[in-house]
Amino acid sequence: MTSLWVNVVHGFVAWIWAVGTRHLLAPGCPAHATTLASLCLVLPLVVPILTAAAAGIWPVALEAGPVLRVGAAYEVVARVAPPATFVLWTLLGGTTVLFVVQEAIRILPGRRVWRRWPTREDAALEALVAGLTAKYRDAGLLSRRTPAPRVLRVEGPRPLAMMRGLRRPTLLLSDGLIASLDAEQLEAVVAHELAHLVHGGNLRLMFLWLLRAVQAPSPGALIAFRSLTVTLEGACDAAAVRVTGRPAALASALMKVYRAQHPQPVPVAADAHAPARATAARGDRALVEQRVRALLAEPCAPRTPRATTAAATLLLAVLLWSIR
């Protein structure tokens, strides 16, 4: 049980550390925010495993005591204020339920509606993707060995651009999206989707999601993963701007797609689901506004340098190692 509480405290502390570090290191830079959120998911699992594995290997003199003794602190809380433990367990239970309802159920195979959409190949889109992939390689953001992804055109008026697939990614672009964007906007959107490969693609996201699933009761892991999915979009925007050099094109494409998805504000009394749709639309709008503001601000690094990642990993690992 102590391991569970150590993981929860690790997730919480890692997230606070990441928020502070993000503001000190590169405020407003989504690539760094993505890296730090990833660390918040990885290190709370890895550090305790390494600490346990290292016990008995390194000299006794190096076995310093923990700065925060989680097990002892829980025992004190349980002894002095038993209702507080009820609140803590409720928090963990609620977080687990949130994970199951909002995240785990959504990835069930039956819910992947895009599998049923009719698609066709498009030579012009393939040329556009091949050209942008080459630009990413020239910019050093994609490895020479990374092949250009397959691209398929989805039939239908709904505006859609997404990268699907784990090992062999496929870019899906809908007729509705292509018809609504001009050439520069389409290039910016395709560059954004290709940028997901720069950040590891769906394979990396699935790996991080699995780490988040293992830590389902941890509120820190929940916040970190949700933040990661948001900042990842911003990081991909930054990478797209790096290769296209046209932030305004991507910003206008984002606004066009948002308007196409939310043509009119839904009246609250229209139907039973209207309030939920209105809330979701407000959330989407805030996200789009945030991304547009970032695109029109000072350009940001499209990817976190390895030295920065290594230094941040080391500092956070030491901090988490001191919590046992």
Place this chain on the structure above:
Amino acid sequence: MNRDVRRWGLVTAWTILMGAGLALTDRLIVGPPAPHGFQRYDDLEALAEAAGPLHLPTYFPDGLAWPPVELHAEPREHPTWFMAVSRRASPEIVLWLGATRDGSRAVPAALEGCLDGDTAPCAAGRTRLRRALPDGRTLWAVSTLPAGEVRLILQGLTRGDRPR
């Protein structure tokens, strides 16, 4: 470059500040940390308070003094403890009983190097026996008594009691 150094300095300071905050939280909730290394205790109650339930002998040869003359525990290595038993007739220690957690190598000074490896370089004439517990800990008996008696003592240790 200078800007990067300054930023990383701030991040390091932020990390140290968080560590200090965690330490303060720990002291407020749990209290001051246990002293490092093996500590001596005056009685079995104090030893159990520091190290948790003790494994006490149910077979105890005549001629040995009870309670033990020395009681040691490493509070950080909870529940690592050792007790030294002498003869009634002399203060010479003839038996060490103890429990270590998995991976722990800390021992009282008198047993330094005695528990390492399968053929420990203990003082000549000593018998060293051990018994693995299901929870990953190990019980130890190191003694100058005949090996058969040491085996009986080790086998007869209780499952873990609070002394009354």
